[in-house]
Amino acid sequence: MSRTSILIGCVGMAMTVVAVLVAGGAAISRLADPAPRAEAAINHAMMDHAAQPPAIKPVAAHASEVVIDNFSFGPGTMTVAVGTKVVWINDDADPHTVTSETDPKLLRSPPLDTGDSFAFTFDKPGTYRYFCSLHPHMQGVIVVQ
Numbered sequence: 001m002s003r004t005s006i007l008i009g010c011v012g013m014a015m016t017v018v019a020v021l022v023a024g025g026a027a028i029s030r031l032a033d034p035a036p037r038a039e040a041a042i043n044h045a046m047m048d049h050a051a052q053p054p055a056i057k058p059v060a061a062h063a064s065e066v067v068i069d070n071f072s073f074g075p076g077t078m079t080v081a082v083g084t085k086v087v088w089i090n091d092d093a094d095p096h097t098v099t100s101e102t103d104p105k106l107l108r109s110p111p112l113d114t115g116d117s118f119a120f121t122f123d124k125p126g127t128y129r130y131f132c133s134l135h136p137h138m139q140g141v142i143v144v145q
């Protein structure tokens, strides 16, 4: 065996080792990253959906904001469509909460410091009264239609 062929043999083996390492690394990263599988599930769900007759879609849900400032909720009363995500944002200097008036308390935010926000998606029609548990005179209403 010539020196050259030994050299080529060594290089070949080294490349095989590298290839195995790369493949192993790819497999590990695939295991660690659930995204491809989730994506496949979504695609599958979409395909299932496409196979069925089109369902009646609810009213498009948009995010609506209630701004907390000067110890009040603004707007105090807000009417939204079913499926709307309402976001409360505390622009006040004091902490406030968004808390349902009645049980079961659908709305039960932690104290929101300045700049904090709290979100809730209303899936059922109704009148949802809430207040700030730290300053009970602060009250608001979300009407879901």
Ligand SMILES: [Cu+2]
Binding pocket: 095, 096, 097, 132, 133, 134, 135, 138
């Ligand atoms: Cu408050």
